Amino acid sequence: MSAAPIVPPTRVLAVASHVVSGYVGNKVAVFVLQSLGCDAAALNTVQFSNHTGYRHWTGTKATAQEISDLYRGLKDNYINDFDMMLSGYIPGAEGVLAVGEIAKELKETNKEQPGNFFWVLDPVMGDNGNLYVAADVVPAYKSLLSYADLIIPNQFEAELLSEVKITDMDSLAAAIQAFHEKHRVPHVIITSVSISSPDIPEGHLCVVGSTMTSAGRPRLFKTVFPSIDCYFCGTGDMFGALVTVRMREAAAEAAEGAATAGDVHVTSRASWLSDDAVAAVDLPLARATEKVLASMHEVLTHTKDAMQGVVDRTLAAMTEEERRGDKQKMLAGKKAAELQLVRNLDCLRAPQKTIEVRPF
Amino acid sequence: MSAAPIVPPTRVLAVASHVVSGYVGNKVAVFVLQSLGCDAAALNTVQFSNHTGYRHWTGTKATAQEISDLYRGLKDNYINDFDMMLSGYIPGAEGVLAVGEIAKELKETNKEQPGNFFWVLDPVMGDNGNLYVAADVVPAYKSLLSYADLIIPNQFEAELLSEVKITDMDSLAAAIQAFHEKHRVPHVIITSVSISSPDIPEGHLCVVGSTMTSAGRPRLFKTVFPSIDCYFCGTGDMFGALVTVRMREAAAEAAEGAATAGDVHVTSRASWLSDDAVAAVDLPLARATEKVLASMHEVLTHTKDAMQGVVDRTLAAMTEEERRGDKQKMLAGKKAAELQLVRNLDCLRAPQKTIEVRPF
Numbered sequence: 001m002s003a004a005p006i007v008p009p010t011r012v013l014a015v016a017s018h019v020v021s022g023y024v025g026n027k028v029a030v031f032v033l034q035s036l037g038c039d040a041a042a043l044n045t046v047q048f049s050n051h052t053g054y055r056h057w058t059g060t061k062a063t064a065q066e067i068s069d070l071y072r073g074l075k076d077n078y079i080n081d082f083d084m085m086l087s088g089y090i091p092g093a094e095g096v097l098a099v100g101e102i103a104k105e106l107k108e109t110n111k112e113q114p115g116n117f118f119w120v121l122d123p124v125m126g127d128n129g130n131l132y133v134a135a136d137v138v139p140a141y142k143s144l145l146s147y148a149d150l151i152i153p154n155q156f157e158a159e160l161l162s163e164v165k166i167t168d169m170d171s172l173a174a175a176i177q178a179f180h181e182k183h184r185v186p187h188v189i190i191t192s193v194s195i196s197s198p199d200i201p202e203g204h205l206c207v208v209g210s211t212m213t214s215a216g217r218p219r220l221f222k223t224v225f226p227s228i229d230c231y232f233c234g235t236g237d238m239f240g241a242l243v244t245v246r247m248r249e250a251a252a253e254a255a256e257g258a259a260t261a262g263d264v265h266v267t268s269r270a271s272w273l274s275d276d277a278v279a280a281v282d283l284p285l286a287r288a289t290e291k292v293l294a295s296m297h298e299v300l301t302h303t304k305d306a307m308q309g310v311v312d313r314t315l316a317a318m319t320e321e322e323r324r325g326d327k328q329k330m331l332a333g334k335k336a337a338e339l340q341l342v343r344n345l346d347c348l349r350a351p352q353k354t355i356e357v358r359p360f
Numbered sequence: 361m362s363a364a365p366i367v368p369p370t371r372v373l374a375v376a377s378h379v380v381s382g383y384v385g386n387k388v389a390v391f392v393l394q395s396l397g398c399d400a401a402a403l404n405t406v407q408f409s410n411h412t413g414y415r416h417w418t419g420t421k422a423t424a425q426e427i428s429d430l431y432r433g434l435k436d437n438y439i440n441d442f443d444m445m446l447s448g449y450i451p452g453a454e455g456v457l458a459v460g461e462i463a464k465e466l467k468e469t470n471k472e473q474p475g476n477f478f479w480v481l482d483p484v485m486g487d488n489g490n491l492y493v494a495a496d497v498v499p500a501y502k503s504l505l506s507y508a509d510l511i512i513p514n515q516f517e518a519e520l521l522s523e524v525k526i527t528d529m530d531s532l533a534a535a536i537q538a539f540h541e542k543h544r545v546p547h548v549i550i551t552s553v554s555i556s557s558p559d560i561p562e563g564h565l566c567v568v569g570s571t572m573t574s575a576g577r578p579r580l581f582k583t584v585f586p587s588i589d590c591y592f593c594g595t596g597d598m599f600g601a602l603v604t605v606r607m608r609e610a611a612a613e614a615a616e617g618a619a620t621a622g623d624v625h626v627t628s629r630a631s632w633l634s635d636d637a638v639a640a641v642d643l644p645l646a647r648a649t650e651k652v653l654a655s656m657h658e659v660l661t662h663t664k665d666a667m668q669g670v671v672d673r674t675l676a677a678m679t680e681e682e683r684r685g686d687k688q689k690m691l692a693g694k695k696a697a698e699l700q701l702v703r704n705l706d707c708l709r710a711p712q713k714t715i716e717v718r719p720f
Contacts, residue, residue: 003363003705018378020430021401021439034391034702041381047404047422049433058433060426062407066419070380073409073418078674078691079381314438331438342394345363 005037006349007248011081013106015067015099016088016237018044020059023339024051024234025089031341032241033086035348038248041082043070045090053233054334064094071102082106082117086244088237089124092133093140100144107147114270120247121148122240125157128194145183149271150247150285152240154192166190169197172208173220173360180212186271187211187247187285191239200224207293208360211274211283219280220360223293228300230307234339235296242292242348247272249291250284279359286357293355298347303340310336365397366709367608371441373466375427375459376448376597378404380419383699384411384594385449391701392601393446395708398608401442403430405450413593414694424454431462442466442477446604448597449484452493453500460504467507474630480607481508482600485517488554505543509631510607510645512600514552526550529557532568533580533720540572546631547571547607547645551599560584567653568720571634571643579640580720583653588660590667594699595656602652602708607632609651610644639719646717653715658707663700670696 012033017025026042033040045067048059062070067090074080085103090096103119110117123141126132138160145151145161159166161183164175172193179185189209193200200206205227210218251272258266266272266284274283314332315323322328341348372393377385386402393400405427408419422430427450434440445463450456463479470477483501486492498520505511505521519526521543524535532553539545549569553560560566565587570578611632618626626632626644634643674692675683682688701708 003709005703005705009703013380018402018404020373020403021434021437027402031391031394035395035705037703037705039702042378042387043380044378044404044407047407047430049430050437050439054437056433056436058429058436060422062420069418070407070409073416074381076416076418077381077410077414077694078678078688079410079695081674081677314441317441318438328438334437335439342399343365343369343397345365345395345397349363 003349007037007245008252010038010083010245010248011041012038012244013041013043013082013085013102014241015043015045015085015090017046017048018042019051020047020049022050023341025237028234028237028339028341029086029088029241032238032348033245035345036245038245041074043067045095051233054331061091062095064092064098067095067098068101080106084118084120084244084248086120086122086240088122088240093136096137096140096144100140100147103144103147113268115268115272118149118247118272119147120150120152120240120244122152122236123157123161124236125160127154127156129156145179145185148185150187150189150243151179151185152189152191152236152243154236155190155194158190166193166195168195169199169360173218176208176210176220177218180210180218181216184216186273189243189285189289191236203227203229207289209285209289209357210280211285213276214273219278219283221280221283221286221289221357222360223289223355223357225293225297225355228297228304230300230304230337232300232303232337232339235300238296238299238339238341239292242295243288246288246291247284250287253287254284281357281359290355290357291351294351294353295348297353297355298351299339299341299344302344302347303337306340307336363709367397367605368612370398370443370605370608371401372398372604373401373403373442373445373462374601375403375405375445375450377406377408378402379408379410381410383701385597388594388597388699388701389446389448389601392598392708393605395705396605398605401434403427405455411593414691421451422455424452424458427455427458428461440466444478444480444604444608446480446482446600448482448600453496456497456500456504460500460507463504463507473628475628475632478509478607478632479507480510480512480600480604481505482512482596483517483521484596485520487514487516489516505539505545508545510547510549510603511539511545512549512551512596512603514596515550515554518550526553526555528555529559529720533578536568536570536580537578540570540578541576544576546633549603549645549649551596563587563589567649569645569649569717570640571645573636574633575636579638579643581640581643581646581649581717582720583649583715583717585653585657585715588657588664590660590664590697592660592663592697592699595660598656598659598699599652602655603648606648606651607644610647613647614644641717641719650715650717651711654711654713655708657713657715658711659699659701659704662704662707663697666700667696
């Protein structure tokens with residue numbers, strides 16, 4: 001009957017888009033963070049009526065100056081004491097750089113205790129070969145990689161940032177190695193891998209992650225699981241928010257184990273880097289990935305199961321003429337594909353599904 | 361172990377302010393609505409770094425046009441199918457009227473099934489004799505009262521809107537009667553009553569509510585409970601969000617009872633008005649008020665208990681010079697008084713405290 005917090009007290013600055021209706025960006029992230037017990041500060045980079053997948057929307061974007069001003073307001077009031085930051089969609093390169101300045105400042109503030117601040121960077125730029133931001137956003141993100149603790153690009157974004165074309169498991173590993181070695185990114189998860197490989201059967205998805213060793217070498221793990229045959233918006237944002245909380249949880253658990261053994265806490269180290277002796281599949285990042293994917297699988301399954309009902313009810317509420325329109329049918333489908341988060345709190349907090357990572 | 365939704369599927373349009381850090385306005389309402397199972401559409405009327413109680417803040421306000429545009433975006437995409445609306449702080453009279461237009465349109469859309477849309481109006485204007493909005497906001501709210509289903513003013517706001525000076529229990533009843541008879545507001549709760557009365561012992565608070573009969577006569581109930589001696593921001597917003605969900609829950613329960621007895625569902629009636637035979641203390645509004653106040657008592661108690669710790673940690677993170685400053689001490693206090701919502705999910709969902717309403 002208890003709905004106790006899942007993590008120790010954690011203040012997270014969540015920087016992403018806001019939509020009035022539906023679930024993408026901070027509308028996903030803030031609820032996920034909060035319902036697992038994090039104190040989420042929500043800096044909204046846009047306020048749109050709905051996500052852009054509906055093709056038509058209204059609303060406004062925050063300028064880079066407005067983003068910086070909001071952070072300054074927090075700082076002036078001594079309420080910028082964040083344990084973590086999760087950044088998602090930011091409109092334009094100047095905005096990306098403004099968010100980067102926030103991360104740099106929080107890193108600098110915590111330089112004596114570098115484990116006290118952890119940045120999860122979701123470099124939202126595009127998917128499946130399509131860039132949906134301005135071209136200058138790519139170098140902006142590239143310039144910030146070395147300040148991130150964990151990056152969670154999809155395959156396309158990983159290619160843009162690593163400059164490694166991902167065509168098979170070897171090039172995938174090479175891209176992750178580039179993040180570790182060239183950009184000194186400690187933790188990497190490639191959230192959606194679509195390559196043809198004997199390891200990935202038809203209709204399956206692959207997620208690959210790695211935490212570097214002290215020498216900057218990758219420790220790769222992967223998991224392959226049946227995909228849900230449906231296009232949902234906001235899945236990347238759900239991944240980001242869940243991994244933020246679950247990484248905190250897994251690192252805190254590892255720290256507790258270390259305390260019992262008289263070792264150094266993983267959370268007192270910069271970027272919560274595990275001992276070199278820890279194998280890939282035993283990393284806090286691996287534990288976090290398993291729980292994140294289990295929650296996502298359950299939420300997406302419930303969403304898919306409810307879709308036809310939402311379409312039927314939406315069309316039933318229209319006039320007969322509207323109901324025949326292709327646009328109206330498309331819109332009913334978009335509404336039905338909105339993530340069913342709030343009525344599936346159990347899936348977020350305590351997923352029953354088991355997903356296990358394996359060595360790469 | 362279950363975190364099942366508390367209400368039937370309910371889509372709520374929540375119109376209020378947004379703060380990046382802390383808990384007032386939609387930052388309270390959206391989490392409360394969501395964690396009890398409502399699909400909350402969040403239309404943010406401002407984005408500020410923090411609430412204005414800190415005295416300094418940064419951010420931007422939405423114009424009346426921007427509010428209207430956001431709603432138009434929802435309508436164009438057939439995602440304005442709201443069961444309820446909760447409106448809180450809106451900057452300026454034009455904005456208030458823009459939100460009123462949204463309510464009027466949703467009322468009109470549902471005129472064949474008037475129980476399908478319910479507006480909870482929190483007329484945020486001031487407190488304890490101080491108006492903290494422009495003077496023309498008062499007539500703007502007054503012009504909208506007849507479209508509201510439930511209004512939740514504090515004593516000062518009730519006086520402004522009813523034009524009845526509240527000095528004792530009789531004038532309090534007269535103010536509520538004015539809302540029912542003159543403005544045809546079906547449900548009223550005065551959320552904080554501070555009058556000297558033998559019914560309200562020193563250090564206690566009084567909340568009074570009423571659902572009118574079909575003849576527009578009040579059915580008054582009250583509850584008196586020990587106050588928590590501390591000033592918190594966002595309590596009105598927490599009340600509004602909780603009462604939105606609990607009113608829906610109580611009306612659905614009453615409807616279920618009616619279905620068993622072969623009677624008309626309360627939720628199929630305009631404004632969910634109970635039969636005239638239902639006594640004041642048996643109203644769905646009374647049931648809702650009890651649960652709302654129980655949750656609030658628990659959250660405020662936990663917040664107060666944690667305050668000194670937050671102050672100590674905030675001051676400890678400052679330089680020695682800062683720590684001596686009066687402004688810094690004030691700011692640490694403001695931070696410590698932020699509602700502790702996210703780590704007290706149980707208090708919101710399943711309060712243990714019992715609060716009972718009595719006949720007025």
